[in-house]
Amino acid sequence: MSQTVGDFLIERLHAWGVRKIFGYPGDGINGVFGALQRAGGKIEFIQVRHEEMAAFMASAYAKFTGELGVCIATSGPGASHLLTGLYDARMDHMPVLAIVGQQARTSIGAHYQQELDLNAMFKDVAGAFVQTAMAPAQMRHLVDRAVRTAVSERVVTALIIPNDLQDEPYEEPKRAHGFTFSGIGYARPKVVPYERDLQEAAKILNEGKKVAMLIGAGCVDAVDEVIAVAEKLGAGCAKALLGKFVLPDDLPWATGTIGLLGTEASSNMMAECDTLLMIGSGFPWAEFLPKEGQARGVQIDIKGDMLSIRYPMECNLQGDAAETLRELLPLLQKKADRSWQEKIVGWTARSWDVAAAQAKKTAHPVNPQRVTHELSPRLPERCIVTSDSGSCANWYARDLKARRGMMGSLSGSLASMGAAVPYAIGAKFAHPDRPVVALVGDGAMQMNNMAELITAAKYHHLWSNKTFVVCVFNNEDLNQVTWEQRVMEGNPKFVASQQIPNVPYHKFGELIGFKGIYVDDPENLADAWDQALRSDKPVVLEVKTDPEVPPLPPHITFQQAANFMSMLAKGDQREKNVILGAARQVIGSLLPGHADK
Known part of the structure; x- marks a missing residue:
């Protein structure tokens, strides 16, 4: 039997390192499931009870591994059921690929059973890359771009495959006008700001007398760097909810979570600080940050569009949290006066005592x-x-x-x-x-x-x-x-x-x-x-x-x-x-x- 489009899809995903797919079957995606079966366990399929849960699992898998999460569903309601879980991944900046079936190419536009305008439906949640495959020779570049876009931009992407195409014999692209040749592989770059911008950030932080830090999930690989910066600046550090388990709570100046679900220590620290360093977080509730004009601000985030949207930062640094903090650390002066940090330690101890008493x-x-x-x-x-x-x-x-x-x-x-x-x-x-x-x-x-x-x-x-x-x-x-x-x-x-x-x-x-x-x-x-x-x-x-x-x-x-x-x-x-x-x-x-x- 010749290799089908479905077979090629599974083979290509495996070549990209995919080993698990969460989902639910249906006739709109049967050709891909047949390919999964023929692949003999190269990629493990996890059968859920509902497609929404498959997307949540793919999002969680990405969160807990740092790798691509993949979910799969049939056409029509199977595809629409994915949306909530995919929005969870999108809003928390997780790399997830959704693979969905569609009705046969000849019936698209005919108000056919389970035919939805999937490109339009996925355009918001997977706007960085959502495409419908229409010919076997397309599959190579569609899979490669869907995966590479998801992992490089940390977004949701979607690949829509009509059911009649899935069982078609796979064809490599021709060396001719109108065809394209893509390849596998992605190496994450080292992203750090320019030296002049790091110097500007260091000047602000060194001049601060009461530095408060706020970290999120973007600091998951920067724990040692966050600790070193806090110790050098004599700062306290609050955690956005997604960053709760990033920083250990046995650090006496780690004030715990912030916001509606946060601690009094975090709230007090933000109310009295004169400098704010925010790293790897899109913490939503601006009312729990310093009042505008109260504090000078420095923010570090890998995504430029997340900078200075919660608090008007004086210095905005686009970069990887760990790499940027490593470059910043030698420029920071160790603060001799520890009275601010000692005050934070007292607030933090009290917050834990109050929580224990309330419990x-x-x-x-x-x-x-x-x-x-x-x-x-x-x-x-x-x-x-x-x-x-x-x-x-x-x-x-x-x-x-x-x-x-x-x-x-x-x-x-x-x-x-x-x-x-x-x-x-x-x-x-x-x-x-x-x-x-x-x-x-x-x-x-x-x-x-x-x-x-x-x-x-x-x-x-x-x-x-x-x-x-x-x-x-x-x-x-x-x-x-x-x-x-x-x-x-x-x-x-x-x-x-x-x-x-x-x-x-x-x-x-x-x-x-x-x-x-x-x-x-x-x-x-x-x-x-x-x-x-x-x-x-x-x-x-x-x-x-x-x-x-x-x-x-x-x-x-x-x-x-x-x-x-x-x-x-x-x-x-x-x-x-x-x-x-x-x-x-x-x-x-x-x-x-x-x-x-």
Whole structure:
């Protein structure tokens, strides 16, 4: 049998280093799946429950390996289902290739079954490169450009292949007008600013008396350099959510996360600094950065379009974080006065103490913050932690202490629900020798994470390390939005939109072969985590948590407090004493010392 277009596609992807593809089959992509089967395992196919999850897994795989993530789907609804996961990759600057089927070339434009305008549909999410293959000789340069564009620009690309073309005999391009010859390979360049620009940045940083640093996922390969710069400048360093596991939390001047899900230490540091050094981060909430004009700014980012879009920086450096910091370090003067950094150390210690005290406060039945508080010291070495969006992301951000060698992530810029379990599965396929823990709210669990437990059940025997724990915060509430309604809008909880069914998640886990653990007593949490982390099979740990523990930002404004009190006046379906208890926490954040009165 001659080599088909589908066979060539798989062979070319393998030559580019692709070894895993996440997806779901369908008749619009059958020719490529036949080629995958004929390839005899050269590329492993991971079958998901839903195409959106395949795209999330490809995004997570790229995050946890630094390599290209690949997902595949059929035409029509299969292709459209990919979009949310692909937007997650796009917005977090991950290299992902989507391969999708299309109806036969002769039927395109005929309003045919499952015929969508895929070029138009993918143009936003994969705008850097989205093309439809129309002839066998095209495939070589289409595959090469799709892969090279994705990895070089750290973007999503899409390759659309009509189903009739997939089984056509492959043809090499002719040496004739109208044909092109492409090749395999990409070497990442060393990207650093010019010396004069580094000198300008160093001058600003050397003149600063109170330097604050903010890092993100772009610093994942620059940990030592970040530490060296902070030590030299006597600075503190806050972490954007995607950078939470980049910098270890045992550094006394590492203030933790920043923003709505951040710490008071990070907030205080930004409020008082006179110089800001921002590296490898697109942190979105400008209100948590210094006031305009308060601080001089230096920013380093590999992508020029991410510079000076959150804070008006005085010096903008386009470059790789590690390489740029190495060039910058010799130009920096070691600050003799350490009083600023010592102040930051005090704020940071207090933030951890406050988080620990809040985690131990009485709740009904379990304080959700205590779930992550008890997990933190038990995190295995080299573990990978994923979180969903929602209130569980607050506890992920504030209570887990990252250690060197650990990894963690979530849907960052998109902040999509439903990513924690597919991220965890993607992490396991990226690093089957590492323990993985996923933190999931019950809303996200019901949305799509429960189905992907079946995927984990199917494949866990392939993972050399068996630790795979999915912790579900069961509070029967879409909790983050409930609190946003209360504090941001001044409205009571809207039961029709917020209350969700009570589901025995641990029992569902047991039905498909997981170990199920249920906790409704905070005193049993520590033992539950110990059991889960030493289990020789996947675990669903379900904790019955209190929805009235507010996921508060580090500083509550008077307007937010006023909104909250206005909401109480309107009435809320929850018990009055519980709401008043939450109100005391809100007022306590505004007026320290009054939280327990």
